[in-house]
Amino acid sequence: MTASNRFEVGIIEGFFGRPWPWADRQAAIGFLADLGFDFYIYAPKADRHLRKAWTEPWPAADFERLAALCRDCRAAGLGFGLGFSPFEIYLEDPAGLRSALRAKVAELNRIAPSILSIQFDDMTGAVPELAARQARAVDEILAASTAERFILCPTYYSDDPRLETVFGAMPADYLEDVGRLIDPAVDIYWTGPKIFSDDYPADHLARVSAQLRRKPFLWDNYPVNDSAKTSTFLHLAGFSGRPPRLRTQAAGHAVNPMNQAWLSRIPLASLADSYAQGAAYDPQESCAAACRRFCGPALGAALIADLPAFQEQGLNGLDDGARRALVARYRAFTDSPDTAPYAAEVVDWLEGGYAFDPNCLSD
Numbered sequence: 001m002t003a004s005n006r007f008e009v010g011i012i013e014g015f016f017g018r019p020w021p022w023a024d025r026q027a028a029i030g031f032l033a034d035l036g037f038d039f040y041i042y043a044p045k046a047d048r049h050l051r052k053a054w055t056e057p058w059p060a061a062d063f064e065r066l067a068a069l070c071r072d073c074r075a076a077g078l079g080f081g082l083g084f085s086p087f088e089i090y091l092e093d094p095a096g097l098r099s100a101l102r103a104k105v106a107e108l109n110r111i112a113p114s115i116l117s118i119q120f121d122d123m124t125g126a127v128p129e130l131a132a133r134q135a136r137a138v139d140e141i142l143a144a145s146t147a148e149r150f151i152l153c154p155t156y157y158s159d160d161p162r163l164e165t166v167f168g169a170m171p172a173d174y175l176e177d178v179g180r181l182i183d184p185a186v187d188i189y190w191t192g193p194k195i196f197s198d199d200y201p202a203d204h205l206a207r208v209s210a211q212l213r214r215k216p217f218l219w220d221n222y223p224v225n226d227s228a229k230t231s232t233f234l235h236l237a238g239f240s241g242r243p244p245r246l247r248t249q250a251a252g253h254a255v256n257p258m259n260q261a262w263l264s265r266i267p268l269a270s271l272a273d274s275y276a277q278g279a280a281y282d283p284q285e286s287c288a289a290a291c292r293r294f295c296g297p298a299l300g301a302a303l304i305a306d307l308p309a310f311q312e313q314g315l316n317g318l319d320d321g322a323r324r325a326l327v328a329r330y331r332a333f334t335d336s337p338d339t340a341p342y343a344a345e346v347v348d349w350l351e352g353g354y355a356f357d358p359n360c361l362s363d
Contacts, residue, residue: 009255010253011256039254041082042082043085063111079148084116085119101141109144109145116147118151125167131177138182156175157189158193158197160194189217190217200249205246205250215251225259227356233312238273239274239283242274253271266287287307291303302333303342323350327347330350
């Protein structure tokens, strides 16, 4: 196994809470290919068969949906990935779970993903020899998988102190040990200075590259909105702080989108513009162009006008009258097949359909 030298951009459906409907995933394939993106990784935290119930096989219908999604991605020229998150497997001896682990990987192999994303994020971390335990589990997975590319998400994937607050103190030299013990051909995710990073300074990426002994593979938590705080916002504004120099400082760029599949297309298009246009890129112009291009002139204009309310005020900043007026405005666009998917997500969000459920963190 050798590391890929090609910088790739794509999305990872890796959020908590309400996952994308299957039809919306299928519809996203052509869109991502048209943007020039390289991959789509299926990794919703709500899929228990990839996370807390990983030892259980998928129901036949869901397995076939995933296999079809993989086939359609390949047909469109996209890499298809699965985010396998064997929950806290490292609390036990991975050798004792070898049979269950290999059985699960064999199931993943039947779907035939080109990318296997191995994820230890959002799990207990204050464990002796954490990196060594995780490396043994990774070795077992690599030995059984037929995937072409592997990406690991460590338990501590950012400098953000919130990770230690929630998951326990990071073991000494954890990142250095991960870099030393994980096969050099495996990419390693990094969200940046923060869990939700505004930018990726060059000196920061250089330091992390030295610790991990490889360029980090960016897990970008914009425009994701799956937390108690962020679920009250729609992140439609164009990407900023992601300069084209990332192509030389990172191994790849995976974007974690919003729970709203269709509205996520607006900021995603701006990221493609950012890489393509370089210094000429303007986030506001890119966002406005995407609104008009995908939603048509009328709905596009409404989204541009209401972007401050969605992006900055959020649901908690809207009184009942303002919210009702917005519902009426966007419901009028749900009758047209061209605008309905976007408008319906706005209405659903305004009416509390994406409200954060804390149970999603422990399900």
